[in-house]
Amino acid sequence: MENNPYKPEIAVIEKIREETTGPRAIKTFTVSFQDEKVKKSFTYKSGQTAMLSVFGKGECMICITSTPTKKGFLEFSVMLQGKVTSALHALKVGDTIGVRGPYGNDFPLDKWKGKNLLFIGGGIGQAPLRSVYLNALDNRKDYGDITLIYGARTLSDLAYKEEMFELEKRDDVNVFLCLDWKFGKDGIIDEEAEEGWVTINRKEPAKTKPRKGTSRFTGFVPEVVTAVKPSPENAIAVSCGPPIMIKYAVANLKTLGFKDDQIYTTLEMRMKCGIGKCGRCNIGSIYVCKDGPVFSMSQLEKIPKEY
Amino acid sequence: MTSSNSFKAENFVIKKEDVAQFLKGLSDYTIYAPVQEEDTVLFKVIQNPDKIALHITNTVKSPKFVVLPQTETMLKVTKGKENSIKIDEPVLDEKNILFGIRPCDARGIAILDKVFSGDYKDPYYVKRRANTIMIGLACTDPHRNCFCTSVGGAPDSTDGLDMLWTDIGDLYFVTVLTKKGMKLVKETVIFSKATSENTRVMNKVHKTAHEKITEKLNADALPKKLENLFEDKYWDEVSMKCLGCGSCTYLCPTCYCFDINDIEYRDKVKRVRTWDSCQFSSYTIHTSGHNPRPNKENRMRNRVYHKYKYHHDNYNELGCVGCGRCITYCPVDMNLKATIKELAEK
Ligand SMILES: Cc1cc2nc3c(=O)[nH]c(=O)nc-3n(C[C@H](O)[C@H](O)[C@H](O)COP(=O)(O)OP(=O)(O)OC[C@H]3O[C@@H](n4cnc5c(N)ncnc54)[C@H](O)[C@@H]3O)c2cc1C
Ligand code: SF4
Ligand code: SF4
Ligand code: FES
Numbered sequence: 001m002e003n004n005p006y007k008p009e010i011a012v013i014e015k016i017r018e019e020t021t022g023p024r025a026i027k028t029f030t031v032s033f034q035d036e037k038v039k040k041s042f043t044y045k046s047g048q049t050a051m052l053s054v055f056g057k058g059e060c061m062i063c064i065t066s067t068p069t070k071k072g073f074l075e076f077s078v079m080l081q082g083k084v085t086s087a088l089h090a091l092k093v094g095d096t097i098g099v100r101g102p103y104g105n106d107f108p109l110d111k112w113k114g115k116n117l118l119f120i121g122g123g124i125g126q127a128p129l130r131s132v133y134l135n136a137l138d139n140r141k142d143y144g145d146i147t148l149i150y151g152a153r154t155l156s157d158l159a160y161k162e163e164m165f166e167l168e169k170r171d172d173v174n175v176f177l178c179l180d181w182k183f184g185k186d187g188i189i190d191e192e193a194e195e196g197w198v199t200i201n202r203k204e205p206a207k208t209k210p211r212k213g214t215s216r217f218t219g220f221v222p223e224v225v226t227a228v229k230p231s232p233e234n235a236i237a238v239s240c241g242p243p244i245m246i247k248y249a250v251a252n253l254k255t256l257g258f259k260d261d262q263i264y265t266t267l268e269m270r271m272k273c274g275i276g277k278c279g280r281c282n283i284g285s286i287y288v289c290k291d292g293p294v295f296s297m298s299q300l301e302k303i304p305k306e307y
Numbered sequence: 308m309t310s311s312n313s314f315k316a317e318n319f320v321i322k323k324e325d326v327a328q329f330l331k332g333l334s335d336y337t338i339y340a341p342v343q344e345e346d347t348v349l350f351k352v353i354q355n356p357d358k359i360a361l362h363i364t365n366t367v368k369s370p371k372f373v374v375l376p377q378t379e380t381m382l383k384v385t386k387g388k389e390n391s392i393k394i395d396e397p398v399l400d401e402k403n404i405l406f407g408i409r410p411c412d413a414r415g416i417a418i419l420d421k422v423f424s425g426d427y428k429d430p431y432y433v434k435r436r437a438n439t440i441m442i443g444l445a446c447t448d449p450h451r452n453c454f455c456t457s458v459g460g461a462p463d464s465t466d467g468l469d470m471l472w473t474d475i476g477d478l479y480f481v482t483v484l485t486k487k488g489m490k491l492v493k494e495t496v497i498f499s500k501a502t503s504e505n506t507r508v509m510n511k512v513h514k515t516a517h518e519k520i521t522e523k524l525n526a527d528a529l530p531k532k533l534e535n536l537f538e539d540k541y542w543d544e545v546s547m548k549c550l551g552c553g554s555c556t557y558l559c560p561t562c563y564c565f566d567i568n569d570i571e572y573r574d575k576v577k578r579v580r581t582w583d584s585c586q587f588s589s590y591t592i593h594t595s596g597h598n599p600r601p602n603k604e605n606r607m608r609n610r611v612y613h614k615y616k617y618h619h620d621n622y623n624e625l626g627c628v629g630c631g632r633c634i635t636y637c638p639v640d641m642n643l644k645a646t647i648k649e650l651a652e653k
Contacts, residue, residue, distance in 0.1 A: 001396040001399075001430045001431075001434070002430070003428065003430065004396060004430050005427050005428075005429075005430075006381050006382070006429075006431075006567075006578075007382060007394060007396060008394070010392050010394075012390070055384045055386060055392060055569065055571075055576045055578075056384075056386075056569050056571035056576045057569060057571075058567075058568055058569045059567065059569075081594040081595070082594040085594075094390065095390055096390040096391075096392055098392075098394075268593070269591070269599060270590075270591050270592065270593055272565070272566055272567045273565075273567065275426070275427035275429075276425070276426065276427065277422065277423065277427070277429055277563075277565075278564055278565050278566070278567070278583070279563065279564030279565070279583070279585065279613075280564065280583070280585070280590050280591055282609075282613070282617065283599075284612075284617060284620075285616070285617035285618075285620035285621055290426065290427075304537050306599050306600060306605065306609075307599045
């Protein structure tokens, strides 16, 4: 069959990094296509997704978390969920998986040239953002300020930890890490956490004093947004993570003066085909698999709230 | 893939007593036609043309399964040594004839043609469809639930067909609509040119059939109307008795949603596609338990919106051909015709 979009290409797992542990553990897989021709011809853009197969278990849609500026491999960060994600977590280096794609639209990085970029991520939501900020950082001169706000429940729930700590050291990107839980008090102690995390003023987050450049906080991501006070001037904000985090982060961005067409996010719907045929990922007349997953808040205003 | 525009339709007639001989001559093809078994009529592969039952207006299940099987193996995967993986695709070169398909069902397939082509071609559908010849049978006795004329169709619609046959007494009047259809006619001497008298009778039969469908619904108003009815209480009321059984979508000639799953046996895996239904809660539920369409009112609303707005937004035509199956076979008498009427009046 020629051009069968349902037929995956075979890829070999080259590296597995355990990002977080526990019942919702995250692992990042570095894979490369077995077929040299496919390895060369497979191109993608930041924000696009791919359908991963564990043969015998099925398929699941995962966003490509690597940046297209680095060639020859793909990275996927997979959170342990059900059948296929569990099967993926059981694989070892050298094992093979199926990959088909890339699918969907991308973040319009070309349109954002010259702008200040703000990335607001929570949990596994950092996976789609990572492709975009690594891409922007590889084309550093094309963009203004680049700011990352990334939160997790505890320090051990923070993915891409080493990479984040390296980014903290750079002076061309502002990094704000945040943990939901204050350690030591409230009966919740994060064993791994070190000193030096600024506690958010819960009553008036705006009064929290972050250091310029890089800071570490304990507090919820939306509160950190308010504390950091990013300027809406010539800026784009992208927020991915749990729906509740996105909701409040977006509200706080709007209070700061961000408009709907300056704020982007990604949507998730259950998916099977990835190419707009199987029907299930529709919201109104759009199919998230091919028309999404990237949407601006002004685009979301126009579709039914059925996601 | 629909009837090629360049072809100029030609008219023939065939004697009813010669139909069996015509079909027997088509031995290169697998022929699907309506067959009666006890009190249901369904499209089945026929070996013996005498079994064909054309007396019933339409079959319980639509014949869409010939181009979109209810279950099909998409890929066969063999896991070998050292993580080697071999993927085989099916060979789909079986040639099919759909004999006696009703105009509404042919229009249903014409709708599917557009869905399965486009940005991404579905090679399984496209291949099967290219290998399928559709011989339609004009309706002379529409069922009480038929409403094709309200949704752009007609008892003698030719959309999607390669030939349209009309019962004109001892003869079938045969309008050949495509090259694919012409090839079958040319292969035999059974067909003769239609006379002007034959044409007159055919036109009369068509006219009578049109007149039998007395009700005209204002279905064309729906794409616009539905823009503002998403949050309407109507959906809670109208979906109250729905069982969520999915019969309406399985029998519908234009429903095409599917699921893909793996079946594993030792080192062999089959990746299988099966029909699915937007009326099931499992259709949209995430692993986390979150469901964007958690209740039957959300799901019924989606079915009606898909047919009468979303499909129209994307393809500029309604996604329903008015076959009436979802009305006739709903176990709790949900009535799409009534729904259309009520929505059009809102
Ligand atoms: C555009 C997009 C990007 C995604 N990116 C990532 C990512 O980078 N990392 C990550 O860990 N997860 C991501 N997900 C979620 C991931 O697809 C689901 O967690 C996964 O499909 C669950 O499959 P499972 O077999 O483990 O669970 P099961 O419940 O056993 O899944 C059965 C089937 O349900 C479907 N399904 C269930 N939940 C979801 C869901 N939330 N979203 C989509 N399909 C679902 C899948 O088709 C799956 O094959 C993404 C989802 C979408 C739609
Ligand atoms: S056939 Fe009737 S009861 Fe079953 S899902 Fe459809 S509308 Fe509901
Ligand atoms: S929605 Fe009902 S009437 Fe319309 S095509 Fe489908 S089964 Fe027929
Ligand atoms: S995943 Fe099949 S239509 Fe989007």
